[in-house]
Amino acid sequence: MKILYLQRRIRLNYPNEYISFLVHFHGDRDYFECHEILEEYWKKVAPREKDSHWVGLIQIAVALYHQRRGNIPGAIRTISKAINNLAAHTIELQQLGLEVDELLHLLEYTRKRMMNHQPYESIHLPLRDKQLIQHCIKECRKAGFTWCNDSDPHNLHIIHKHLMRDRSEVIQERERQRIIRIRKNRG
Secondary structure (H helix, E strand, O other): OOOOOOOOOOOOOOOOOHHHHHHHHHHHHHHHHHHHHHHHHHHHOOOOOOHHHHHHHHHHHHHHHHHHHHHHHHHHHHHHHHHHHHHOOOOHHHHHEHHHHHHHHHHHHHHHHHHOOOOOOOOOEEEHHHHHHHHHHHHHHHOOOOOOOOOOOOOOHOOOHHHHHOHHHHHHHHHHHHHHHHHHHOO
């Protein structure tokens, strides 16, 4: 008798961009990429909501990016905004599989470290959804990352990414938008 095993496909109810954010946040610690991924998503789903929970998550990545580069005032300012933002979005954060109290405690702890000029330290966002964690671990492996690995202090490309990236597409898009505005104003 032949036994058939049906593979149960687990459906995660999270945006792909959020999963990509988590993979970079906990995998290669490319906080600039985390910011880019979620900012694009946020602009698609809630562009006018400057206090969106998506913005709060972006701010966590930006704060850590600043801290790792030594911009402590920028890091403190940004993580403070993230804490204020995310404290007002507990339901949304729970829906994203996060342990909200642990997250806010972790962010406060990180802010205190920044204020005391302690060195950058990789953090792990407290996820409570085991299926989400397993999926992210799998995606990390596919990308060649190790889940919850510490940041590589010698990877200058990630640490100073905003200085090293190719901005030609951004410049071209800005020029295209400028030409559209000029044509619109003419008439």
